[in-house]
Amino acid sequence: MDEAEPADEPFPLLIAVTPSPAERIRLAERLEGIAPLLLVADLDELRRLIAAPSQLPGPPPAAPSEPAPATATDPALVIDSNRSTARCGPREVDLTRLEHDLLTCLTTEPVRVWSYAELHRAVWHDEGRERKADVQSLVKRLRRKLLDLGTNATIEAVRGVGLLLTDRQEPRIGRA
Template structure:
């Protein structure tokens, strides 16, 4: 059995894709949930941690200064921070994880909402609008840029 611990829905979806071929897979949002599971089953887990994925490309400085606190679901720019909703956090987490990469509407929808339904996309645009406002109110030098008909990516503000 493989137990994946990831705070955000986007991270759990990513783990599910990576480990989908496992015979048994349990995805939880924190270590306490995993401990509770093993206490209920009466088994002792063997803990293996995955190495961090190395950053291949240099991240533009303004984007590198943007911080997400996954435990508290806040976005931080320099000495200021603002709370995020789960959707805002998971959406921004995708963009921050791969700065500059264009995330398609479909890929974002799957990572954040966990399904393939796109509908008319107004819910995605609503999250983007709120995130842009929050980033601007922090004075962050980054913004969410729309790629018409494709999706979004995080770029230094111009």
């Protein structure tokens, strides 16, 4: 077959979606040589990569390393993993590695309540320690940064269960 001709059979491609950089590295190492591999952090990133340019409305999307610019009225919280920053509208804050990993973890499943042990394992990557005080200290710093951003997102404690990322604008049953 001539190299310029397209293949008659479908192109084998493995696609893995995981927010964890460590998990993407592990998958790349384990699946090396099996087939071409596309590793993405979330489904939105996958959609941007596979969408045909003619199907995208408006101007072409920003490069994956650059998140789309937020407008002054954009209430969305944007996490830039490449620069380790969080942005809401025109405001931006730097994140430490631990803050970035915690915020990324909480945003992967926004309606899930994460236990302190799950968050500790996801952020610190050590199975045996699982210290609640580590998570609480990190959450306190991250809440302050979210407040500085002016975003409606915050981290709330669910008594006896753990933590979740919520929107302060959402009405809560039983709250005044």
